[in-house]
Amino acid sequence: xxxxxxxGPPETHLKISDLHASLSDPLLDMMNFxxxxxxxxxxxxxxxxxRPLVDSLEIESVLSNIRGYLExxxxxxxxxxxxxxxLFQYGPTAGHIREVIxxxxxxxxxxxxxxxxIVVTVGCQExxxxxxxxxxxxDRDVLLVADPCxxxxxxxxxxxxxxxxxxxxxxRGLSAADVEAAVEAERARxxxxxxxxxxxxxxxxxxxxxxxxxxxxxxxxxxxxGFLILEDSPYRLVSSxxxxxxxxxxxxxRRVVYLGSFAKTAFPGARIGFAVADQQVRYATGRTGLLAAxxxxxxxxxxxxxxxLSQAAIAGLLLECDLKLAEAxxxxxxxxxxxxxxxxxxxDREAEAGSLAGLDxxxxxPEGGFFLTVNVxxxxxxxxxxxxxxxxxxxxxxxxxxxxxxxxxxxxRLSTSHVTPDRAREGVVRLxxxxxxxxxxxxRADPPPET
Amino acid sequence: xxxxxxxGPPETHLKISDLHASLSDPLLDMMNFxxxxxxxxxxxxxxxxxRPLVDSLEIESVLSNIRGYLExxxxxxxxxxxxxxxLFQYGPTAGHIREVIxxxxxxxxxxxxxxxxIVVTVGCQExxxxxxxxxxxxDRDVLLVADPCxxxxxxxxxxxxxxxxxxxxxxRGLSAADVEAAVEAERARxxxxxxxxxxxxxxxxxxxxxxxxxxxxxxxxxxxxGFLILEDSPYRLVSSxxxxxxxxxxxxxRRVVYLGSFAKTAFPGARIGFAVADQQVRYATGRTGLLAAxxxxxxxxxxxxxxxLSQAAIAGLLLECDLKLAEAxxxxxxxxxxxxxxxxxxxDREAEAGSLAGLDxxxxxPEGGFFLTVNVxxxxxxxxxxxxxxxxxxxxxxxxxxxxxxxxxxxxRLSTSHVTPDRAREGVVRLxxxxxxxxxxxxRADPPPET
Numbered sequence: 027x028x029x030x031x032x033x034g035p036p037e038t039h040l041k042i043s044d045l046h047a048s049l050s051d052p053l054l055d056m057m058n059f060x061x062x063x064x065x066x067x068x069x070x071x072x073x074x075x076x077r078p079l080v081d082s083l084e085i086e087s088v089l090s091n092i093r094g095y096l097e098x099x100x101x102x103x104x105x106x107x108x109x110x111x112x113l114f115q116y117g118p119t120a121g122h123i124r125e126v127i128x129x130x131x132x133x134x135x136x137x138x139x140x141x142x143x144i145v146v147t148v149g150c151q152e153x154x155x156x157x158x159x160x161x162x163x164x165d166r167d168v169l170l171v172a173d174p175c176x177x178x179x180x181x182x183x184x185x186x187x188x189x190x191x192x193x194x195x196x197x198r199g200l201s202a203a204d205v206e207a208a209v210e211a212e213r214a215r216x217x218x219x220x221x222x223x224x225x226x227x228x229x230x231x232x233x234x235x236x237x238x239x240x241x242x243x244x245x246x247x248x249x250x251x252g253f254l255i256l257e258d259s260p261y262r263l264v265s266s267x268x269x270x271x272x273x274x275x276x277x278x279x280r281r282v283v284y285l286g287s288f289a290k291t292a293f294p295g296a297r298i299g300f301a302v303a304d305q306q307v308r309y310a311t312g313r314t315g316l317l318a319a320x321x322x323x324x325x326x327x328x329x330x331x332x333x334x335l336s337q338a339a340i341a342g343l344l345l346e347c348d349l350k351l352a353e354a355x356x357x358x359x360x361x362x363x364x365x366x367x368x369x370x371x372x373x374d375r376e377a378e379a380g381s382l383a384g385l386d387x388x389x390x391x392p393e394g395g396f397f398l399t400v401n402v403x404x405x406x407x408x409x410x411x412x413x414x415x416x417x418x419x420x421x422x423x424x425x426x427x428x429x430x431x432x433x434x435x436x437x438x439r440l441s442t443s444h445v446t447p448d449r450a451r452e453g454v455v456r457l458x459x460x461x462x463x464x465x466x467x468x469x470r471a472d473p474p475p476e477t
Numbered sequence: 478x479x480x481x482x483x484x485g486p487p488e489t490h491l492k493i494s495d496l497h498a499s500l501s502d503p504l505l506d507m508m509n510f511x512x513x514x515x516x517x518x519x520x521x522x523x524x525x526x527x528r529p530l531v532d533s534l535e536i537e538s539v540l541s542n543i544r545g546y547l548e549x550x551x552x553x554x555x556x557x558x559x560x561x562x563x564l565f566q567y568g569p570t571a572g573h574i575r576e577v578i579x580x581x582x583x584x585x586x587x588x589x590x591x592x593x594x595i596v597v598t599v600g601c602q603e604x605x606x607x608x609x610x611x612x613x614x615x616d617r618d619v620l621l622v623a624d625p626c627x628x629x630x631x632x633x634x635x636x637x638x639x640x641x642x643x644x645x646x647x648x649r650g651l652s653a654a655d656v657e658a659a660v661e662a663e664r665a666r667x668x669x670x671x672x673x674x675x676x677x678x679x680x681x682x683x684x685x686x687x688x689x690x691x692x693x694x695x696x697x698x699x700x701x702x703g704f705l706i707l708e709d710s711p712y713r714l715v716s717s718x719x720x721x722x723x724x725x726x727x728x729x730x731r732r733v734v735y736l737g738s739f740a741k742t743a744f745p746g747a748r749i750g751f752a753v754a755d756q757q758v759r760y761a762t763g764r765t766g767l768l769a770a771x772x773x774x775x776x777x778x779x780x781x782x783x784x785x786l787s788q789a790a791i792a793g794l795l796l797e798c799d800l801k802l803a804e805a806x807x808x809x810x811x812x813x814x815x816x817x818x819x820x821x822x823x824x825d826r827e828a829e830a831g832s833l834a835g836l837d838x839x840x841x842x843p844e845g846g847f848f849l850t851v852n853v854x855x856x857x858x859x860x861x862x863x864x865x866x867x868x869x870x871x872x873x874x875x876x877x878x879x880x881x882x883x884x885x886x887x888x889x890r891l892s893t894s895h896v897t898p899d900r901a902r903e904g905v906v907r908l909x910x911x912x913x914x915x916x917x918x919x920x921r922a923d924p925p926p927e928t
Binding site for chain 1: 489490492493494496497498499500505508528531532534536539540543544547558560561562563564565566567568599600602603606610611612613614629632633635636705730731732740744745746747748749756757758760761765768771774775777778779780781782783784785786787790
């Protein structure tokens with residue numbers, strides 16, 4: 027395609043250094059590198075992609091969910107003209123499916139909130155941006171995150187120039203005592219921790235789950251120290267293992283802003299997420315209102331409304347399964363659990379009598395979700411990933427991508443969500459060989475001094 | 478609905494002053510006031526709503542557009558699995574319908590750009606946020622806007638704490654000389670105008686169109702002064718009056734970032750917009766790339782992807798009408814033009830022999846679009862709007878909502894897009910009576926000193 031500028035004056039050149047600093051974030055380059063390497067090695071077994079399964083979805087079923095939602099509205103008195111407006115016009119900025127979502131949260135998650143406390147968003151990512159832009163007012167307001175941490179929240183903070191402080195996750199997930207210590211350290215520096223971002227169930231990237239007693243303790247700390255918890259839990263309903271209650275269901279002091287996603291329980295392409303913000307806001311006049319109303323104002327400046335077809339498709343799906351998403355996802359959940367189990371079993375087998383025998387390699391054992399952590403005896407950086415892809419046909423993600431500051435150099439994230447059982451078995455064999463080769467490589471790369 | 482907190486510790490109260498400053502923007506309160514007054518007076522004739530017409534849309538036709546786009550992909554070799562991924566998975570962040578949009582821009586708007594220069598966004602609003610977040614790096618980077626100006630760009634700037642400088646629009650739209658003077662004034666203050674936001678055709682709110690020779694002059698100034706033009710033109714294709722070329726079609730120096738919207742040519746609920754950013758960016762390494770790639774990085778931090786159903790619906794519509802959106806919108810365009818014409822004719826009639834006779838009232842005469850400006854002999858503020866709604870059954874928008882700083886107190890915006898011809902006639906009669914009553918009211922409100 028030839029464009030203007032061919033015969034005109036010199037084209038406009040902008041310097042990257044003149045653009046916003048978030049664009050120079052190494053995070054973005056890392057993700058690009060990952061995408062490029064996946065494209066260059068299409069035959070590699072990918073433990074890098076955290077995509078959900080969508081292969082059982084049919085186009086007509088989604089269209090029929092849209093129709094189903096409109097029929098639901100018609101049964102409740104909507105005219106043909108109303109339905110036309112629902113689907114085609116600008117709608118309420120906070121979304122038109124808040125009642126369905128509120129019903130579902132109550133039935134399936136034990137979270138009892140009014141529809142007015144919900145803001146429907148363009149994926150959970152927009153909910154994060156909205157929550158951060160609303161709650162963070164000065165450059166001394168700090169966001170606490172688990173370390174390692176989901177890339178999306180780090181990106182949202184970077185976009186808005188919000189400082190992030192990482193709190194190291196232990197083997198049993200984030201500990202309340204560690205969070206409290208981090209809050210005190212921040213205060214001693216003159217900064218205010220405004221919120222803690224947390225994925226309590228099967229976290230991305232570590233795969234860890236916060237135990238029940240730590241959930242209560244985290245709520246206590248939030249109450250005592252006066253910060254909010256941003257609870258994000260996209261993987262809860264796609265595992266058949268027993269579920270702990272979400273923090274939001276235990277949130278008697280309204281310390282939790284719940285960030286929801288239907289990307290894994292319905293489909294990512296819909297881009298439907300939501301925030302629950304039932305906290306009270308006190309205005310200068312003394313009047314109070316819901317934090318969700320402030321979120322809605324911010325949303326009006328980012329995307330105006332959430333696309334109507336997507337909202338209708340998700341509401342239709344929720345209604346079709348009688349608000350039982352876990353049940354509707356039972357088959358998929360079993361497949362996710364199976365593949366995760368296979369990867370852990372195969373790692374065990376490789377350690378007992380295979381390529382990993384005798385090597386200093388360890389991994390955690392999540393009971394569900396898309397991810398697990400493998401600790402390896404070498405630096406798992408881009409160069410190592412390149413060798414894994416080229417020489418062994420296996421892809422993974424360096425855990426350092428998810429760390430703030432240093433750490434994670436000898437750790438990798440395996441994602442098991444988007445690989446078949448057979449490919450997963452083959453993938454672990456390849457991975458084990460790669461790890462053995464790297465372990466063997468270490469002394470050569472950095473030889474001990476000769477004596 | 479009863480929630481947590483009922484029997485627990487005191488609920489969390491946040492102070493509005495602790496939240497982000499953008500939430501205290503009077504703009505948001507004004508828009509809320511407008512929505513509230515519209516709700517309280519459902520029988521009033523509304524010249525306030527800028528909604529497009531959607532009444533001819535049918536649900537099945539949108540679903541068949543989605544199918545049509547998938548068939549188009551299948552004809553070009555996509556497998557059933559590919560189609561499933563297109564509709565259900567995370568997709569490319571920049572969108573999967575860029576080729577269709579590039580074809581349409583070339584055919585219908587004379588804008589020849591590569592698909593890689595396009596980023597599909599969640600409505601034009603997200604395109605604005607992305608453009609501003611990418612291009613504005615320091616707090617001395619200033620955005621120039623026409624005054625009065627579209628509320629969406631003011632909101633995006635507020636969200637990102639970007640300073641805005643308004644340049645007064647003349648009767649013939651924004652003048653290049655005025656823009657150049659504003660650039661020089663900003664530079665003298667030590668600030669850098671990075672971009673000028675502009676709606677060249679049938680502007681919201683004024684209804685004005687920038688004449689052809691001023692378009693060339695604005696491009697010249699941008700070239701000479703080294704800023705970009707953010708061209709936003711959502712109302713071009715929904716009028717049957719002759720169209721001037723968009724600035725982007727004349728942009729030999731690549732000074733224009735084009736912000737697109739399908740809200741008025743397809744339907745707002747889809748929330749499909751896009752940005753064309755074909756400028757070159759030079760990296761520290763000397764390598765160059767497209768500005769669109771930087772936009773894409775920013776988008777990955779806001780909404781990750783644009784919803785797939787919406788993208789497919791819009792691409793399907795574009796393909797169905799052979800990339801001729803103006804033709805597909807011909808009936809609607811005629812209706813918009815007709816209602817706008819009726820409002821102007823009725824205002825003329827009221828001035829000649831009706832309620833406006835002898836009053837100092839004037840209005841502009843746009844040849845298309847959704848809006849016109851009426852200058853009135855009183856302060857057209859919220860209190861006046863309240864009286865218009867309560868006592869005369871007519872709604873409009875104070876022009877001061879769209880002004881930066883002072884100005885516009887004696888001016889109103891009429892929107893003619895979402896009212897039937899009969900209601901429009903009735904509305905002007907009511908409006909004229911209201912204006913006459915207000916004009917009559919002025920001396921009483923502020924009596925001259927008795928002598």
